[in-house]
Amino acid sequence: MAHAVEIKELHKSFGDLEVLKGIDFTVDEGQVVCVIGPSGSGKSTLLRCVNLLEQPTKGKVTVGGVELTDPDVDIDAARRRLGMVFQSFNLFPHMTVLQNVMIAQRRVLRRGKDEAERVARENLDKVGVGAKCDAYPPQLSGGQQQRVAIARALAMDPDLMLFDEPTSALDPELVGDVLSVMRKLARDGMTMLVVTHEMSFAREVADRVVFMDGGVIVEEGPPDQVIGDPQHARTRTFLKRVLDPTHSEDDGASGVDEAPAR
Amino acid sequence: MTDQPMTAEPVGPAGQVPGKGRLSPRKRQRISRGIQYALLIAVVVVVAFLTNWKGLGENFAKIDVAKQALPDVFTVALKNTIIYTVGGFVFGSLGGLLLALMRLSSVRPYRWIATVYIEIFRGLPALLIFLLILFLPLALPGFEVPGGTYGQGILGLTIVSSAYMAETLRAGLQAVPKGQSEAARSLGMSHSRAMISVVIPQAIRIVIPPTTNQFVSLLKDSSLILFLGMSGEYVELTKFGNDLASTTSNATPILVVGLTYLLVTIPLGYLAGRLEKRQAKER
Numbered sequence: 329m330a331h332a333v334e335i336k337e338l339h340k341s342f343g344d345l346e347v348l349k350g351i352d353f354t355v356d357e358g359q360v361v362c363v364i365g366p367s368g369s370g371k372s373t374l375l376r377c378v379n380l381l382e383q384p385t386k387g388k389v390t391v392g393g394v395e396l397t398d399p400d401v402d403i404d405a406a407r408r409r410l411g412m413v414f415q416s417f418n419l420f421p422h423m424t425v426l427q428n429v430m431i432a433q434r435r436v437l438r439r440g441k442d443e444a445e446r447v448a449r450e451n452l453d454k455v456g457v458g459a460k461c462d463a464y465p466p467q468l469s470g471g472q473q474q475r476v477a478i479a480r481a482l483a484m485d486p487d488l489m490l491f492d493e494p495t496s497a498l499d500p501e502l503v504g505d506v507l508s509v510m511r512k513l514a515r516d517g518m519t520m521l522v523v524t525h526e527m528s529f530a531r532e533v534a535d536r537v538v539f540m541d542g543g544v545i546v547e548e549g550p551p552d553q554v555i556g557d558p559q560h561a562r563t564r565t566f567l568k569r570v571l572d573p574t575h576s577e578d579d580g581a582s583g584v585d586e587a588p589a590r
Numbered sequence: 591m592t593d594q595p596m597t598a599e600p601v602g603p604a605g606q607v608p609g610k611g612r613l614s615p616r617k618r619q620r621i622s623r624g625i626q627y628a629l630l631i632a633v634v635v636v637v638a639f640l641t642n643w644k645g646l647g648e649n650f651a652k653i654d655v656a657k658q659a660l661p662d663v664f665t666v667a668l669k670n671t672i673i674y675t676v677g678g679f680v681f682g683s684l685g686g687l688l689l690a691l692m693r694l695s696s697v698r699p700y701r702w703i704a705t706v707y708i709e710i711f712r713g714l715p716a717l718l719i720f721l722l723i724l725f726l727p728l729a730l731p732g733f734e735v736p737g738g739t740y741g742q743g744i745l746g747l748t749i750v751s752s753a754y755m756a757e758t759l760r761a762g763l764q765a766v767p768k769g770q771s772e773a774a775r776s777l778g779m780s781h782s783r784a785m786i787s788v789v790i791p792q793a794i795r796i797v798i799p800p801t802t803n804q805f806v807s808l809l810k811d812s813s814l815i816l817f818l819g820m821s822g823e824y825v826e827l828t829k830f831g832n833d834l835a836s837t838t839s840n841a842t843p844i845l846v847v848g849l850t851y852l853l854v855t856i857p858l859g860y861l862a863g864r865l866e867k868r869q870a871k872e873r
């Protein structure tokens with residue numbers, strides 16, 4: 329069976345800065361893959377290369393059997409198969425919640441008004457914000473906005489969902505609602521590629537975890553292995569910092585070049 | 591820090607009582623304000639004495655001359671001013687949007703053309719543009735601006751306003767967060783679809799207050815149409831006032847016309863201010 333996502337020798341540079349230095353991995357249909365790693369390691373860039381919001385410098389990205397890095401590919405058509413959820417929600421503030429979920433169905437998929445509205449309401453109900461159809465995004469809490477953004481992507485019937493730190497901009501008490509929507513999606517068999525710092529989510533939901541640092545994949549495997557029993561020092565250091573942020577400074581984990589006491 | 595021993599006495603405002611003989615800041619301020627009022631009153635009295643009130647009234651506020659201006663100042667002159675201004679504004683906005691999109695385009699020649707146009711027509715006095723239009727038939731024999739006098743006036747205002755609108759709209763387009771078009775593109779929208787459905791509507795919202803101000807200055811610039819030398823039913827406010835002032839040898843029509851401008855410009859300016867404040871609050 330072909331992989332849902334196949335990434336080969338992916339490189340991405342911004343000017344002189346090489347952010348991705350040769351990434352290889354695959355996601356199979358129905359799998360959930362979580363990408364973890366320190367800030368600046370290139371996780372967002374990787375995700376944005378998968379739907380070509382960034383043009384890779386080198387390498388091959390194939391999604392659902394279509395090579396997106398082929399210069400002649402119809403990228404708008406290919407993106408319809410991919411849903412993307414951003415850290416900052418990026419809802420359209422000049423439209424109601426319902427319009428947000430309908431606009432691309434109408435303009436891109438050319439669905440009729442009634443069908444688009446039915447699909448929109450269905451998906452909004454699914455993520456638990458069905459009652460907010462007529463509200464404008466700024467009137468919603470962050471957690472509600474993010475769930476609307478998920479519904480907006482789902483309404484396009486994607487084969488693959490990309491999540492870029494979907495809960496990082498949320499107040500702690502709102503994180504759970506969004507994660508439970510994602511958990512449900514995973515259970516329903518959606519193929520998902522998720523950049524996250526939520527280790528318990530990754531442990532529970534992911535089929536595989538990919539740890540990135542400095543633009544390369546350092547370690548990947550089942551969550552119990554990568555998170556539970558990491559093989560690499562860099563992974564261990566990172567996990568220590570994420571799982572126990574208050575003690576990351578004084579246990580000397582970073583150890584290499586201790587700053588002199590000025 | 592010096593290593594002087596701490597004194598037991600607390601150092602603070604209470605330690606330095608101001609000299610009782612000096613004026614307190616409050617008293618000084620009161621005296622200064624009193625002097626300013628006195629000066630102002632003196633100037634007003636002198637001006638009032640020196641002014642020839644009767645002559646002024648005869649020339650600027652003669653009731654029967656003012657009556658002659660009615661109702662044409664509204665039904666013809668104001669109406670035409672609004673036609674010219676709205677026409678120039680609508681076409682100027684469309685042209686400005688096109689220029690703004692060209693300026694942000696990835697096609698380099700588009701950027702050049704838009705930049706050259708904007709720099710030229712923002713740098714020229716509006717009057718010069720109307721003179722150019724006036725002499726256009728000389729340069730291009732047989733060429734006529736469609737729409738006659740209305741067409742000429744609107745063309746002039748369109749040329750002026752499109753250059754300014756282009757810059758305002760460009761700023762508006764750039765103020766829409768990048769995440770908006772990325773979200774639209776990630777839903778499969780094409781670049782132009784994302785522009786039309788997502789970016790441009792938000793940019794327009796952002797530029798409504800500055801655009802209202804531009805409408806006001808366009809309304810004032812429409813007075814330059816006077817130099818096109820149109821007649822009768824096509825006159826706008828300034829030409830109307832000027833003509834009536836000549837025939838009656840009296841300046842009252844100018845005053846009437848001035849008040850008519852203010853009737854429109856002051857509420858619009860106020861509206862622009864309100865919109866600006868509301869937007870500042872929403873951000």
Ligand SMILES: Nc1ncnc2c1ncn2[C@@H]1O[C@H](COP(=O)(O)OP(=O)(O)OP(=O)(O)O)[C@@H](O)[C@H]1O
Pocket residue numbers: 342345347365366367368369370371372373374
């Ligand atoms: N458009 C861009 N232009 C230039 N540099 C960029 C651009 N986007 C990202 N970078 C740089 O690429 C590097 C990786 O960024 P990226 O956003 O992929 O990291 P990340 O792993 O997602 O980090 P975070 O956890 O903070 O989101 C950073 O050094 C960043 O400054």
Ligand SMILES: [Mg+2]
Pocket residue numbers: 371372373492493
């Ligand atoms: Mg990121």
